[in-house]
Amino acid sequence: MNEISATELMKTISSDEEIAIVDIREKGHFGLEHLLHAANIPFSELETGILLQVPRRTTRIVLIDGIDSVAPRAEERLRELGYVTIDRLTGGVDAWREAGGEVFIGEDVTPKAFGEIVEEELHTPALNPQDVEALIGKGEDVVILDGRTWPEHHGVSIPGSISVPNGELLLRLPDLVKDPQTTVVVTCAGRTRSIIGAQTLINAGVENPVYALRGGTQAWRMAGLSLHNGSTNRFAEVTPEGAARAEAFANDLRRKTDIPDIAQADVERVAAEGQRNLYRLDVRTREEFDDGHIAGSVHAPGGQLVQGVIRWCAVRKGLLVLIDSAPFVRAVSAAHWLRQMGYDARVLEGGVAGATAQVVKDDPPPAIPSLASVALVDADRARHLRAGKALTIDVGASMDYRHSHIAGAVWAIRPRLEALRERVQQADSIIVYSAVAARALLFAADLKRLFPDRDVCVLDGGLSAWVAAGGEVETTPHAPPDEACIDYLFWAHDRQKGNDAATLQYFNWEHGLPNQINRDGTSEFRILK
Known part of the structure; x- marks a missing residue:
C-alpha cells in the first residue's frame, strides 16, 4: 500500500488540505500514545466509524496501525466502501516521535487541552469542593449544575446538583436560576467540562456569580465529601420566558464571536x-x-x-x-x-x-457490502446450534465479557481474529455476538472471508437477547487477561473509583496538556478575549 513519511505528514497537517488521520489501533493501544489530530477508529468498527467520521470518499486518509499490522486489511475494507486515496504512516507512532513529533496519552486530548488553555487565558473563576460545601453549610443561595451527560450524573453526582449537560446549560439556565444573586457552580467529573460550562455562561453575559468546581466529583470525593448515586435531578422543559432570556444570551455570544x-x-x-x-x-x-x-x-x-x-x-x-x-x-x-x-x-x-430535506425518526443502516452475506439468528436458533459443535465468540468490549458472557463463549477481537483459526476449523458452526451489532457483523464477515466453508452467523440482539430467552451466562473477572484487552485503556482507569493516585495522575496530565500542545504547534486555537 502507499506510504507517507512522518515528515511529509507534518507538512500536510499544516496545509489547507482536507485530510483524515485515522489511527486504527484499538482504544487501549491508541490511548497510550497517539498523534494530536489522529481520530481513533478501531479496526473492530472501522467501516461504520469511517462512514460517520469521513463522509467524503475522496478524502485523503492516512492510516496509523501498530503491532497487529492491520493497515493492509483496513485499506481493502475502505476501498470496498469507495475510498480512493489511502496511505499508511511509515513506522507509525514510533516514526512520528523519532521525527520530532509530539506524542500524546489519553483521550479527547484536543478539547481537554483547549479547556485548560481557556482557564489559563480567561482566568475562569473556580471554587474548591471545601469552598462550595462551606457556602452550602452557611445556607447561601447556591445552585450546582452538572455539565456531564445524564447517565454520568445518574451514576454518581454531588448531592443536590442538577443534571444540565453543557450543551443545554445556556438554554436551561434562565428557568433553573431566576435570581441574579444566586451563585452558580458548574461541575463535571474532573476539570475541563466544568471550565467550559462555567465560561460559556460568563461569555454569554450571565449576571450571576459563576464558578467552575475545581476537580469536579473526583476532587469532591478526595476532599472526604459524600457523593450521591441514582440522582433523578434533571432540567425541566423550557418556558417561553426562559427561551427568550436564553436567546438573548446566545445573541450576546453571536456578537462576541x-x-x-x-x-x-x-x-x-x-x-x-x-x-x-x-x-x-x-x-x-x-x-x-x-x-x-x-x-x-x-x-x-x-x-x-x-x-x-x-x-x-x-x-x-x-x-x-x-x-x-x-x-x-x-x-x-x-x-x-x-x-x-x-x-x-x-x-x-x-x-x-x-x-x-426529509425529517425522519430512523435512518437506514449504512451500506456495507461485506455484511450482505452475514446471517442473523435468534436465541432459540443459537441454542440449537450450540447443542452441536458450535463455537460461540463474544466480540464485544473485553470488560463487558469479564462481567458477563454466554456460558462457554470465547472472547476475541477483530485485529487478532487469526488467533481463533484452530478453534474455528474444529467447529461446524460459529455464533458471533456483541452489544454493538456492527462489531459482530464485521467480525462475522471477516470469518466468512477466511473460512468460506464454515456456517457463520450473528446472534441478533446479542447477550441481552440470550438472557431474555433464559440462556446461561457466566462471569470471568480475570479473563481475558489484561494484556489481551487491547480495547481498554488501563491508564488512570480507576480514577473515578476511589484511586486517589490515579486521580492525581490524571489531573497532572490535564495540567500539562497546554505545554504539550504548544510543543506540537499544529493546533489552531483562537481564544476569545
Whole structure:
C-alpha cells in the first residue's frame, strides 16, 4: 500500500488540505500514545466509524496501525466502501516521535487541552469542593449544575446538583436560576467540562456569580465529601420566558464571536459538489432527535460534541453544520467553542422545523457490502446450534465479557481474529455476538472471508437477547487477561473509583496538556478575549 513519511505528514497537517488521520489501533493501544489530530477508529468498527467520521470518499486518509499490522486489511475494507486515496504512516507512532513529533496519552486530548488553555487565558473563576460545601453549610443561595451527560450524573453526582449537560446549560439556565444573586457552580467529573460550562455562561453575559468546581466529583470525593448515586435531578422543559432570556444570551455570544448561519440550500449545494467533508450534527437532546431529525444527520449533543469533536469529525477542515430548534441557543453555544478550536462550525438556518430535506425518526443502516452475506439468528436458533459443535465468540468490549458472557463463549477481537483459526476449523458452526451489532457483523464477515466453508452467523440482539430467552451466562473477572484487552485503556482507569493516585495522575496530565500542545504547534486555537 502507499506510504507517507512522518515528515511529509507534518507538512500536510499544516496545509489547507482536507485530510483524515485515522489511527486504527484499538482504544487501549491508541490511548497510550497517539498523534494530536489522529481520530481513533478501531479496526473492530472501522467501516461504520469511517462512514460517520469521513463522509467524503475522496478524502485523503492516512492510516496509523501498530503491532497487529492491520493497515493492509483496513485499506481493502475502505476501498470496498469507495475510498480512493489511502496511505499508511511509515513506522507509525514510533516514526512520528523519532521525527520530532509530539506524542500524546489519553483521550479527547484536543478539547481537554483547549479547556485548560481557556482557564489559563480567561482566568475562569473556580471554587474548591471545601469552598462550595462551606457556602452550602452557611445556607447561601447556591445552585450546582452538572455539565456531564445524564447517565454520568445518574451514576454518581454531588448531592443536590442538577443534571444540565453543557450543551443545554445556556438554554436551561434562565428557568433553573431566576435570581441574579444566586451563585452558580458548574461541575463535571474532573476539570475541563466544568471550565467550559462555567465560561460559556460568563461569555454569554450571565449576571450571576459563576464558578467552575475545581476537580469536579473526583476532587469532591478526595476532599472526604459524600457523593450521591441514582440522582433523578434533571432540567425541566423550557418556558417561553426562559427561551427568550436564553436567546438573548446566545445573541450576546453571536456578537462576541463570528458565528455564521448557513442556509439549507447552501448545505445541499456543498453536499452535491462533494468537495468538502460535510457533517450534519444535531445538537439537541436524544429524545428530540429520536422524535424527528433531518435525514442524514447524526446525534451529537452540543456539550459532548465540544468535549470530543474528533469522535464525530475526523477531518479538521470539514464543514460542521449544527442543527437545532428555535431559539438555536444550543447550536450557537457549541459553535462558539468549536470555532475557537479552529473548526468551521455554522448554525443551520431554520433548524429542523425549516428543513427542506426529509425529517425522519430512523435512518437506514449504512451500506456495507461485506455484511450482505452475514446471517442473523435468534436465541432459540443459537441454542440449537450450540447443542452441536458450535463455537460461540463474544466480540464485544473485553470488560463487558469479564462481567458477563454466554456460558462457554470465547472472547476475541477483530485485529487478532487469526488467533481463533484452530478453534474455528474444529467447529461446524460459529455464533458471533456483541452489544454493538456492527462489531459482530464485521467480525462475522471477516470469518466468512477466511473460512468460506464454515456456517457463520450473528446472534441478533446479542447477550441481552440470550438472557431474555433464559440462556446461561457466566462471569470471568480475570479473563481475558489484561494484556489481551487491547480495547481498554488501563491508564488512570480507576480514577473515578476511589484511586486517589490515579486521580492525581490524571489531573497532572490535564495540567500539562497546554505545554504539550504548544510543543506540537499544529493546533489552531483562537481564544476569545
